[in-house]
Amino acid sequence: MAQENNLIGQVFNIQRYSTHDGPGIRTTVFLKGCPLRCKWCQNPESQSLHPVLMFRADECTSCGRCIDACPNKANSIVDGKLVIDWERCTACGACTSPAVCLSMTRKVEGKPMTVEEVMKQVSSDYNLYLNSGGGLTISGGDCAVQPEFTAALLKKAQEEGINTCVEITGAYPWGRVQQITEDADYVYYDLKCMDDEKHKEGTGVSNRLILENARKLVEAKKQMLFRTPLIPGFNDDKENIEATASFIKNELGLSPSEHLELLAYNNLGEDKYLRLGFSEPKRHARQSDKYLDELEELVMSF
Ligand code: SF4
Ligand code: SF4
Known part of the structure; x- marks a missing residue:
């Protein structure tokens, strides 16, 4: 057991x-x-079956703090807005910490x-x-x-x-x-x-x-x-x-x-x-x- x-x-x-x-x-x-x-x-x-990232774009302030936090370079600012390259995101969770995203827009599910x-x-x-x-x-x-x-x-x-x-x-x-x-x-x-x-x-x-x-x-x-x-x-x-x-x-x-x-x-x-x-x-x-x-x-x- x-x-x-x-x-x-x-x-x-x-x-x-x-x-x-x-x-x-x-x-x-x-x-x-x-x-x-x-x-x-x-x-x-x-x-x-694997963990996935969820992102509330409407609560994002486009501060860009998640860009440096991401080991896979999945985040960028395009036309003043934060955009995620979902192909690159491995849901590692590094950007979900409140110390990174002060607006708490991100959560890994799973x-x-x-x-x-x-x-x-x-x-x-x-x-x-x-x-x-x-x-x-x-x-x-x-x-x-x-x-x-x-x-x-x-x-x-x-x-x-x-x-x-x-x-x-x-x-x-x-x-x-x-x-x-x-x-x-x-x-x-x-x-x-x-x-x-x-x-x-x-x-x-x-x-x-x-x-x-x-x-x-x-x-x-x-x-x-x-x-x-x-x-x-x-x-x-x-x-x-x-x-x-x-x-x-x-x-x-x-x-x-x-x-x-x-x-x-x-x-x-x-x-x-x-x-x-x-x-x-x-x-x-x-x-x-x-x-x-x-x-x-x-x-x-x-
Ligand atoms: S979960 Fe990890 S891989 Fe995905 S955007 Fe955030 S830091 Fe980058
Ligand atoms: S850290 Fe949070 S609020 Fe700032 S750009 Fe990234 S997702 Fe948006």
């Missing part, structure tokens, strides 16, 4: 008192890395942590989990990108009597999905779009493996909650929600009203794209409450 305690993973956030990532009050550990590239991703800083370090934080809320029926949730990105680290965290949590949940995409061969769900009490699983061509267009991968693994997880008697993040104009049409509910009922033999959660569009991630040096994302508005009610009714009708 000492060896497993020392395993290192890339972690980008540990969120205590979480109430949306499984039953009760939980600690959600967000791991870096994802096999999908969803165009609407709310956490684009999670996609790369850092290596051992299983022991993560579990020390998770275990500190043990009584809260007991009283609320909560526990540990491992999310991402997709925690399947770091299977050994995820499996070691789950094993350790189970040994300590902490309830466990994983949030995964299912876009990996079954062996890996099995490895990271074996010690999970709950599996939260995205069904983003039933039309394979649209799924490829929106996420960069086919949904075939995802649907196949969903069947295998249900056969393995895992406690599943399927979730569909509703993206305007991509998958929030009634046809897709009907197809998703039908898959859950007819192919998996589960009740959609109990096993499918629709997540209204959340635009909180949109500003992150520019901070990461990505191009401007397509911006959307949240669905109306009336339309969300109609979709819920559709799910309940199955």
Whole structure:
């Protein structure tokens, strides 16, 4: 076990008192890395397995102090404004110190942590989990990108009597999905779009493996909650929600009203794209409450 305690993973956030990532009050550990590239991703800083720099250009005073601090010459002033050459940036973090950037515009997302370090934080809320029926949730990105680290965290949590949940995409061969769900009490699983061509267009991968693994997880008697993040104009049409509910009922033999959660569009991630040096994302508005009610009714009708 000492060896497993020392395993290192890339972690980008540990969120205590979480109430949306499984039953009760939980600690959600967000791991870096994802096999999908969803165009609407709310956490684009999670996609790369490696640390990434985020920069708030609107708070930059163009003082230029970060230019000398950077070992890779990634910063320069162009037309009076600080510009980052993202190809050169290795997210070393040298420019993020408050002693360099007095405006604190920079932050590196993602850092290596051992299983022991993560579990020390998770275990500190043990009584809260007991009283609320909560526990540990491992999310991402997709925690399947770091299977050994995820499996070691789950094993350790189970040994300590902490309830466990994983949030995964299912876009990996079954062996890996099995490895990271074996010690999970709950599996939260995205069904983003039933039309394979649209799924490829929106996420960069086919949904075939995802649907196949969903069947295998249900056969393995895992406690599943399927979730569909509703993206305007991509998958929030009634046809897709009907197809998703039908898959859950007819192919998996589960009740959609109990096993499918629709997540209204959340635009909180949109500003992150520019901070990461990505191009401007397509911006959307949240669905109306009336339309969300109609979709819920559709799910309940199955
Ligand atoms: S994180 Fe490191 S490499 Fe990137 S801009 Fe800052 S100092 Fe340069
Ligand atoms: S040190 Fe901070 S405020 Fe100054 S130019 Fe660099 S990013 Fe902008």
